[in-house]
Amino acid sequence: RLAKAAFGSRDDLKLSINAVEVLKRRYLLKNEARRVVETPSELFGRVARHVAQAEADYGSPAAVEEAQRRFYEMMRSLEFLPNSPTLMNAGTRLGQLSACFVIPVDDSIEGIFKALGEMARIHQTGGGTGFAFSRLRPRGDVVASTQGHASGPISFLSIFDKATEIIVQGGKRRGANMGILRCDHPDVVEFIEAKGRRGVLTNFNLSVGITDKFMRAVVNGRDFALVNPRTGRPSGRIKAGALFDMMVNAAWRTGDPGLVFLDHINRHNPTPQQGAIEATNPCGEVPLLPFESCILGSINLARMVAEGRPRRAAATVDWDKLRDRVHWGVRFLDDVIDVNRYPLESIADVTRRNRKIGLGVMGFADMLIRLGIAYDSPQAVTFARRLMRFIHTESLNASAQLARDRGAFPAFRRSIHAQGGRRLRNATVNTIAPTGTISIIAGCSSGIEPLFAVSFVRHVLSGTRLFEVNPWFERIARERGFYSRQMLADVAASGSLTNVKGIPPDVKRLFVTTFDVPARQHLEIQAAFQKHTDNAVSKTINLPADATVDGVREIYLAAHRLRCKGITIYRYGSKSEQVLSMGEPN
Numbered sequence: 001r002l003a004k005a006a007f008g009s010r011d012d013l014k015l016s017i018n019a020v021e022v023l024k025r026r027y028l029l030k031n032e033a034r035r036v037v038e039t040p041s042e043l044f045g046r047v048a049r050h051v052a053q054a055e056a057d058y059g060s061p062a063a064v065e066e067a068q069r070r071f072y073e074m075m076r077s078l079e080f081l082p083n084s085p086t087l088m089n090a091g092t093r094l095g096q097l098s099a100c101f102v103i104p105v106d107d108s109i110e111g112i113f114k115a116l117g118e119m120a121r122i123h124q125t126g127g128g129t130g131f132a133f134s135r136l137r138p139r140g141d142v143v144a145s146t147q148g149h150a151s152g153p154i155s156f157l158s159i160f161d162k163a164t165e166i167i168v169q170g171g172k173r174r175g176a177n178m179g180i181l182r183c184d185h186p187d188v189v190e191f192i193e194a195k196g197r198r199g200v201l202t203n204f205n206l207s208v209g210i211t212d213k214f215m216r217a218v219v220n221g222r223d224f225a226l227v228n229p230r231t232g233r234p235s236g237r238i239k240a241g242a243l244f245d246m247m248v249n250a251a252w253r254t255g256d257p258g259l260v261f262l263d264h265i266n267r268h269n270p271t272p273q274q275g276a277i278e279a280t281n282p283c284g285e286v287p288l289l290p291f292e293s294c295i296l297g298s299i300n301l302a303r304m305v306a307e308g309r310p311r312r313a314a315a316t317v318d319w320d321k322l323r324d325r326v327h328w329g330v331r332f333l334d335d336v337i338d339v340n341r342y343p344l345e346s347i348a349d350v351t352r353r354n355r356k357i358g359l360g361v362m363g364f365a366d367m368l369i370r371l372g373i374a375y376d377s378p379q380a381v382t383f384a385r386r387l388m389r390f391i392h393t394e395s396l397n398a399s400a401q402l403a404r405d406r407g408a409f410p411a412f413r414r415s416i417h418a419q420g421g422r423r424l425r426n427a428t429v430n431t432i433a434p435t436g437t438i439s440i441i442a443g444c445s446s447g448i449e450p451l452f453a454v455s456f457v458r459h460v461l462s463g464t465r466l467f468e469v470n471p472w473f474e475r476i477a478r479e480r481g482f483y484s485r486q487m488l489a490d491v492a493a494s495g496s497l498t499n500v501k502g503i504p505p506d507v508k509r510l511f512v513t514t515f516d517v518p519a520r521q522h523l524e525i526q527a528a529f530q531k532h533t534d535n536a537v538s539k540t541i542n543l544p545a546d547a548t549v550d551g552v553r554e555i556y557l558a559a560h561r562l563r564c565k566g567i568t569i570y571r572y573g574s575k576s577e578q579v580l581s582m583g584e585p586n
């Protein structure tokens with residue numbers, strides 16, 4: 001189970017088999033013969049060394065060394081990990097360290113293919129891209145140069161999808177995209193249905209860009225005007241409620257489209273004088289300006305817990321440790337902005353001007369288990385709010401300290417923060433990322449999601465299947481004396497504890513899994529984190545296979561009321577390709 005097994009005496013880092021597998025395939029450096037040439041500890045050393053170089057501009061050589069040591073320890077102990085491109089590319093020739101980008105798409109053939117080329121460049125370096133296609137003229141609209149008819153945004157979407165298919169990110173993984181179309185675009189119905197057939201636009205998440213005006217029309221049962229973006233003139237009217245139902249129905253069937261609440265996002269745009277935000281990165285957690293990028297990092301909450309004494313008493317949050325890791329995490333991400341190698345000059349400009357970072361968390365479900373709080377309880381929501389308020393406050397404190405030492409971000413004086421009284425180094429500080437891969441490396445639950453299952457089979461990369469048992473469950477089972485191989489086999493067969501004999505009720509309650517958590521509770525947790533997150537929150541509202549269309553509508557409406565910045569649902573079994581599946585034999 002240890003990395004030792006894989007790397008001999010060269011590394012004493014404790015990693016799960018899955019973590020070692022993922023690291024070897026995609027993160028550890030390889031030579032020309034494709035042989036792995038570094039250990040996981042050496043990987044963290046490479047990243048720490050590279051990122052700490054930024055410190056040389058601000059401090060003494062001793063300060064550089066101190067930062068390097070702290071960065072290394074924080075990663076090696078799996079307490080903090082930066083987003084995948086940083087782990088893969090730091091200290092390499094590529095040197096591109098950000099996960100999140102937004103590229104503008106202008107309404108012309110040159111504009112569209114320029115964006116396509118920019119996307120390719122970004123994917124090549126390991127980044128993911130978000131686009132708003134809202135400025136493109138609708139299908140059938142006039143094309144002056146040829147007197148012909150325009151193809152419309154949805155047909156262009158498939159070109160971006162196809163190009164993504166062909167370019168493998170940094171030679172390591174396929175790119176991810178977000179495609180957004182405003183709710184008042186004349187092609188919105190076609191957009192809503194765009195992923196209706198299986199196997200189309202598989203490299204895109206789609207979200208409708210929702211305005212408050214539209215939501216008011218939905219709630220009040222009114223008509224709603226569609227507007228041609230080329231002319232700015234209405235091109236027709238549609239019942240807002242009917243349009244909303246189409247979104248809900250399509251999401252129920254396929255998981256797409258999600259919604260992004262553009263007005264709410266722009267009310268929190270820290271730099272409105274640089275223009276409006278029209279898109280987010282692929283998984284929705286970072287609203288960005290055109291040509292802006294953001295670097296993410298996540299603290300592993302499972303490791304921010306102080307052991308209960310005596311042994312069986314519930315553990316508590318180690319707030320001092322958490323504060324310390326938040327401060328160093330902010331510093332790490334701020335340093336990355338300096339040492340990053342940007343794929344385009346335009347991206348370097350906007351990113352350095354606003355210095356947005358996204359420090360977040362993973363292992364939230366693990367932390368709750370250790371604290372003895374059921375994910376599916378009101379206490380979990382209250383606790384989530386308290387936890388994130390602490391992290392946000394400390395992130396701002398850290399950013400303010402950096403501003404004192406290094407200066408505020410260049411666009412600070414014309415940002416919303418200028419009225420706030422204290423200077424900040426970063427226009428934004430927090431993001432809740434999915435942590436799809438880094439949570440595997442850290443061996444914790446992903447992002448703020450509940451456990452997927454207590455035991456399950458994970459499909460990774462071209463057909464490999466990995467069997468996993470939740471380590472906290474194994475530990476409690478041993479401590480409380482109900483551990484047996486038969487019990488584990490029973491759990492593995494169904495993925496859930498519900499029907500397994502011999503497990504105490506309080507343990508069953510604590511290990512509630514994602515499809516048993518009511519949708520409303522998923523949403524309440526998302527909203528609780530969003531309340532104290534200046535960027536956005538990646539969360540999937542997982543629904544059981546028998547969830548109803550009305551249930552989805554309820555969630556979409558409530559997400560807007562609860563001031564989420566976006567919403568994504570997934571109904572079990574509604575997509576052909578699932579990354580995780582339950583109850584399969586090993």
Ligand code: CDP
Pocket residue numbers: 082083084085099100101126127128129173174175176281282283284285296433434435436437438439
């Ligand atoms: O765990 P990891 O750092 O690999 O990534 P994540 O937290 O699951 O995703 C964070 C962001 O990375 C996504 O929102 C995308 O912007 C980007 N990403 C990507 O471009 N391609 C992927 N295959 C996965 C993530």
